[in-house]
Amino acid sequence: MRLLGSVMEHLRHAVLAYAVLLVALVLTLLASYYVRENVEASARVRFEDTVQTSQEAIGRRLARYINVMFGARGLFSASSEVTEEEWRGFVNSLDLQERYEGIQMMGYARAEGPGSYPITYAEPMDRANRGLVGYDPYLMAADRATMDRARDTGEVELTGKTFMLTEAPRGSLSDLVLQKGVIAYLPIYRKGEPRGSVAERRRALEGYVVSYLPTDRVLEGILNESYDSSVDIEVYDGAGLTPKNLLYDEDGIQRASEAQASSGSSGGTFAEVTELPAGRPDGRFSLGNSVPLDVEGREWSLYFETLPGFERGENTRLPLFVLLSGLGVSLLLFGVTYMLVRARLLAEEAGAGLEEANRELEVTNRELEAFSYSVSHDLRAPLRSIDGFSQILLEDYADELDEEGKDYLGRVRAASQRMGRLIDDLLGLSRVTRAALRREQVDLSSLAHEVADGLRESRPDRAVEFEIEDGIEVHGDPRLIRVALTNLLGNAFKFTEKEERARISFGEDRRLSHLGRVAVYYVRDNGAGFDMEYADKLFGAFQRLHGASEFEGTGIGLATVQRIVRRHGGRVWAEGRVGDGATFYFTLRSGLQIDPSRTQVREEAEAR
Amino acid sequence: MSKIILLVEDNPDDEFLTRRALKKNNIGNEVVVAHDGTEALDYLFGTGAYEGRDLSVMPQVILLDLKLPKIDGLEVLKRLRGDERTSLLPVVILTSSKEQQDLVDGYGYGANSYIRKPVDFAQFVEAVRQLGLYWLVLNETPGQGG
Numbered sequence: 001m002r003l004l005g006s007v008m009e010h011l012r013h014a015v016l017a018y019a020v021l022l023v024a025l026v027l028t029l030l031a032s033y034y035v036r037e038n039v040e041a042s043a044r045v046r047f048e049d050t051v052q053t054s055q056e057a058i059g060r061r062l063a064r065y066i067n068v069m070f071g072a073r074g075l076f077s078a079s080s081e082v083t084e085e086e087w088r089g090f091v092n093s094l095d096l097q098e099r100y101e102g103i104q105m106m107g108y109a110r111a112e113g114p115g116s117y118p119i120t121y122a123e124p125m126d127r128a129n130r131g132l133v134g135y136d137p138y139l140m141a142a143d144r145a146t147m148d149r150a151r152d153t154g155e156v157e158l159t160g161k162t163f164m165l166t167e168a169p170r171g172s173l174s175d176l177v178l179q180k181g182v183i184a185y186l187p188i189y190r191k192g193e194p195r196g197s198v199a200e201r202r203r204a205l206e207g208y209v210v211s212y213l214p215t216d217r218v219l220e221g222i223l224n225e226s227y228d229s230s231v232d233i234e235v236y237d238g239a240g241l242t243p244k245n246l247l248y249d250e251d252g253i254q255r256a257s258e259a260q261a262s263s264g265s266s267g268g269t270f271a272e273v274t275e276l277p278a279g280r281p282d283g284r285f286s287l288g289n290s291v292p293l294d295v296e297g298r299e300w301s302l303y304f305e306t307l308p309g310f311e312r313g314e315n316t317r318l319p320l321f322v323l324l325s326g327l328g329v330s331l332l333l334f335g336v337t338y339m340l341v342r343a344r345l346l347a348e349e350a351g352a353g354l355e356e357a358n359r360e361l362e363v364t365n366r367e368l369e370a371f372s373y374s375v376s377h378d379l380r381a382p383l384r385s386i387d388g389f390s391q392i393l394l395e396d397y398a399d400e401l402d403e404e405g406k407d408y409l410g411r412v413r414a415a416s417q418r419m420g421r422l423i424d425d426l427l428g429l430s431r432v433t434r435a436a437l438r439r440e441q442v443d444l445s446s447l448a449h450e451v452a453d454g455l456r457e458s459r460p461d462r463a464v465e466f467e468i469e470d471g472i473e474v475h476g477d478p479r480l481i482r483v484a485l486t487n488l489l490g491n492a493f494k495f496t497e498k499e500e501r502a503r504i505s506f507g508e509d510r511r512l513s514h515l516g517r518v519a520v521y522y523v524r525d526n527g528a529g530f531d532m533e534y535a536d537k538l539f540g541a542f543q544r545l546h547g548a549s550e551f552e553g554t555g556i557g558l559a560t561v562q563r564i565v566r567r568h569g570g571r572v573w574a575e576g577r578v579g580d581g582a583t584f585y586f587t588l589r590s591g592l593q594i595d596p597s598r599t600q601v602r603e604e605a606e607a608r
Numbered sequence: 609m610s611k612i613i614l615l616v617e618d619n620p621d622d623e624f625l626t627r628r629a630l631k632k633n634n635i636g637n638e639v640v641v642a643h644d645g646t647e648a649l650d651y652l653f654g655t656g657a658y659e660g661r662d663l664s665v666m667p668q669v670i671l672l673d674l675k676l677p678k679i680d681g682l683e684v685l686k687r688l689r690g691d692e693r694t695s696l697l698p699v700v701i702l703t704s705s706k707e708q709q710d711l712v713d714g715y716g717y718g719a720n721s722y723i724r725k726p727v728d729f730a731q732f733v734e735a736v737r738q739l740g741l742y743w744l745v746l747n748e749t750p751g752q753g754g
Contacts, residue, residue, distance in 0.1 A: 377675050377704040380727055384704075385621035388729040392628065413729075420727030424706070431708075 006349070017341055021334035028326025036319035043310070047287045050231050051304045054222075055291055058235070058302065061222045062295050065100055065213060066156050069186040072106060072209040076188045082108070084121055091123035102217035104166050104181070105129045108188075109137065110207040117147065117208060128165040128176050137210070143183065150185040151205050152198045158298045159183045161237045161247055164212050180247060181214035182237070184296070215247040230309035236301040241290060247300070256290065256303040286310075365434060372427050379423050386416040425556040428483070432563050437477050439568075444472040444481070444521065448506045451486050455493045462502065464493060469507030472521065476568050476588050484564040487557040488523040488584050495582065496527035509585065518570075518587050526581040530574075538574055561586070611668035611744055613639045616648040616684065617702075618676050625729065626671070626702075629736035637744060640667065645679025648672075649687060652694050666697060669743040672719075674703040674710055682713055689718040698743055 075090050076082055082090075091106045107122040107129070118136040122129040137143035142159055150157035159182050168177045186209040189195045193204035219235060234241070234256050235248035241256035288305040390413045394406060401409070445468055452466040474481070489504065496502035504525045512520035530538070539562040558572075561584075565572040568588040576582030613630070617623045623641055630639065642648035648670075650656035654663050670688075674681035681701065688694040700721040701714045714722050723739060726732050 373705065373707055380704040380725070381619055381622065383727045384625065384725060384729070384732070385619075387727050388621070388625040388628075388732070391729040417728050427706070 014338070014341065017334055017338040020337045021330055024326070024330035024333050028323060028330055031326060032319050032323040035322045039318055043306075044287060047231065047289065047304070047306060047310070051289055051291060051302075054231075054233060054304065055293060055302055057222050058219065059293055059295075061218070065103060065211070065218065066184055066186075066296055068094060068100060068103075068106075069156055069184060069209045069211050072108075073186055073188050076206070077191060080191075082121075087121040088123050088125070096124065102214065102220065104164060104179075104212035104214050104217070105132065105210070107132065107210040107212070108207055109185075109210050111205055119210060120207070122210075126167055128167050131165070137183070143185075146183070147185050147187075147208060150208065151187045151202060153297075154187060154189075154195060154201055156184050156186045156296045158296055159185075160298075161245055164214055166214050166217070179214040179216055181212060181216070181218070182247065184211040184213060185209070186211075219248045230307045232305050232307050234303040234305075235293075236303065238299060239292070239301055241301055241303055245301075251307070255288070255305045368430060368434060372430050380420060383416045383420050383423075387413050387420075390416070422556070425560070429556055429560045429563065432480060432483060432560050432567070435477075435480070437480070437567055439475050439477060442474050442476050442478045442481050444474050444485070444506075445470045447478075447482055447485055448489065451482070451489045452504070454486075455489060459493075462493075462497070464496060464502040464504060467503065467505035467507075469505075472508055474519070474521075474588050477564075480564045480567065481588070484561045484586070485523075487561045488586075491557055491584075492523055492525035492527065492582075494527075495529075496525050499527055502526065512585065516587065518589050520585050520587050522583050522585045524581065524583040529576040529578050529580045529582045531578050532575065535574055535576075539572065611637050612665065613637050613744070614642065614648065614651065614667035614670045615639055616642045616645070616670065616672045616676065616681065618643050618673065622673070622725070625732065626736065629729075629733045630740065632733050633737040633740055635736075635740040635744060637668065644677040645681065645684045648684050649679065652688065652697075653691070663693065666694070668698070668749070669739075669747075670697055670699045671702045671739075672699055674701060674705055674714070682710075682717055685714070685717045685719060696749065698747065698749060700739055700743065702739075 071094075072090065075086070079086065087108060094100060094106070096103050096106070105122050105124075105128075107119045109117040110120040111117055115138060116136060117138040118134050119132050122132040138147055142162065146157045146159045161180055162183060163178050164181050164183070165176045166179045168174050187201070188206045188209060189201065189204040190206045193200070195201045195204045215235060219233075232253070232255055233248070233250045234246060234254060236242070236245040236256070237247050238245050243254055246254060286306050287310075288303070290301055290303045293300040293302050390409045393401070394409050398406070448468045449466075452468065456462075456464065456466075485506075489506065492504040493502075496504065502525070504523070506523050507521070509520045509522050539558045562572050565586050565588065569590045570587035572584065572586040574582055574584045613635075615623065615626055617626065627639060630637070640651060642651055647657065650658045651661070652666070654661040672681045672684060676684070681703070685699055685701075688697060688699065695718075698720045699718070700723060701710075701719045702723050702725060703710065704725050706724050711722055721739065721743075723735055726735065
């Protein structure tokens with residue numbers, strides 16, 4: 001049940017992390033989508049803007065180029081006859097090079113008879129135009145239709161796409177180049193004749209003002225002026241965006257037909273505003289649009305498409321950036337949340353475990369308490385009876401006991417008293433383990449002096465020389481340290497009993513302190529010593545290296561010392577030689593393990 | 609008038625040894641023994657088996673073991689101190705326990721002295737001698753004078 005509970009708990013927390021991830025991802029997608037929409041909208045606006053500006057610019061220029069033809073018609077209505085010089089003067093005055101850049105030729109086609117309209121004047125008279133004089137465009141079907149339409153309407157009419165000779169640009173190998181363009185015709189009527197109806201206009205026709213407009217040059221002029229170079233423009237005659245009708249292409253790549261091919265339509269006409277699907281097969285952001293342009297009653301189509309450079313004007317990488325950084329942040333958030341949740345979960349588990357351990361420890365401690373109370377009270381009571389009644393026997397029945405019997409009773413008493421001490425020592429040992437450790441500053445030196453004084457008083461008959469280093473202070477539990485020091489000095493006192501000149505010293509071993517990076521204290525005596533073979537047995541409870549008859553003791557003292565030292569995080573070990581005294585070292589904090597082979601110090605058995 | 613010693617002790621061996629230690633020290637006072645806490649309280653307040661006892665006679669000193677059947681020594685001490693008739697009676701805790709908590713509790717509930725029974729009978733005799741000397745000879749108590 002607990003496992004299930006913890007799994008549910010885990011899921012509950014993990015769900016939080018996943019929820020954070022989900023929310024963050026959704027927000028990221030929304031943000032990315034919004035940014036993308038924004039970028040695209042802004043790009044579209046810029047594109048539409050460019051389209052409109054260009055459309056207007058082209059329209060204006062064509063209108064201006066065509067209006068100049070009305071000026072030429074004015075020339076004819078102002079004078080009875082226009083000579084070649086007058087025509088040349090007029091055209092020169094227009095300053096075609098500067099003000100009407102791209103117009104290849106302004107000419108006059110005079111009506112020589114029915115169906116005959118040869119070009120009479122062609123200005124400027126350069127190599128390309130010279131050959132036009134005498135050429136009759138009316139013989140060409142396309143031109144004838146346009147000319148007839150102009151004659152009937154009295155307005156400028158444009159031919160469809162045609163080709164014309166133009167001066168080759170500088171640096172070209174040939175003199176003349178054939179260029180695509182359109183030809184505009186404006187009819188001139190004889191003065192004084194009525195021209196209200198089509199029939200009257202046909203009768204009054206005197207000739208045509210002819211204007212050769214090579215579209216590449218005419219439009220190049222415009223588009224150089226103020227144009228977004230990252231948008232390609234193609235101009236088509238009529239509504240069909242086919243190479244046959246192409247009048248002008250800024251970059252020479254016919255994108256309109258490409259776009260039509262990729263969008264699956266088969267060269268059909270586009271709607272007034274046709275938006276190609278954004279996003280081309282190569283994944284590039286792109287916009288395409290085709291708009292109609294009315295040029296003197298003739299429909300042209302302008303096709304615009306963004307070039308790769310167009311993107312640079314927009315933060316088209318922003319949506320991707322938002323998406324990626326959003327993803328990163330989402331994952332990070334998820335990770336952080338998950339870690340937090342995990343950490344909390346672990347802490348909770350650890351806390352629960354700790355609580356349980358604490359409870360168990362408390363129970364154990366209470367049981368120990370009860371146990372040691374029983375030991376203290378109930379185990380000692382029978383001992384008192386044994387000792388007491390033995391004594392009574394010795395006192396009251398002394399006459400009936402021989403010496404041997406008295407000796408036995410003495411042994412009974414000694415044994416019971418010894419057991420009493422054992423019980424006391426064991427209780428002391430368990431108390432050392434159970435009592436809470438309260439560290440404070442302890443003056444080890446004066447503590448050692450006190451213990452030494454106590455020992456001297458206990459055996460005034462003995463002359464023991466104590467040598468105690470002054471000024472040793474430690475941080476530890478004063479009660480426990482007193483117990484430890486009492487045991488160590490008491491041991492030394494005990495085992496020097498047979499020495500004539502007993503000497504016991506206490507101090508800090510600086511060399512070992514340096515090696516172990518922690519203060520190492522020692523209690524040294526010149527007493528019975530011990531065999532290093534058994535050094536690790538010294539600290540076990542009830543372990544004794546000497547017979548009870550040799551030295552009294554319960555064998556619990558050093559076990560108690562070891563527990564006290566360990567509770568302080570320190571270690572205790574000993575070195576000695578039989579008959580040559582012993583030294584007990586101890587630390588009260590954890591430090592480096594001192595290498596016994598280098599220090600010739602036998603370490604205590606490793607703590608479990 | 610003989611000064612009565614009330615010995616509250618459940619262990620017959622200990623009772624015997626205590627009596628003997630008293631005798632050894634020539635303390636001939638009357639010893640009343642209560643074998644558990646209830647009996648001790650009955651004696652002191654004239655209830656139960658001691659119904660109708662002359663309550664003007666109170667022990668000079670009470671030797672109180674802590675670990676007792678029925679009502680333990682500390683509880684007896686608490687009730688003693690809670691009753692004005694017995695609140696001033698000298699109480700010496702005489703027990704096997706050396707537990708710190710028992711010492712603290714004992715004095716906390718108003719014991720006048722705390723003596724741990726040693727295993728060594730010779731030492732026990734010496735302890736009884738000292739407490740007899742102190743509580744039966746040297747010590748003056750209110751209301752019992754003269």
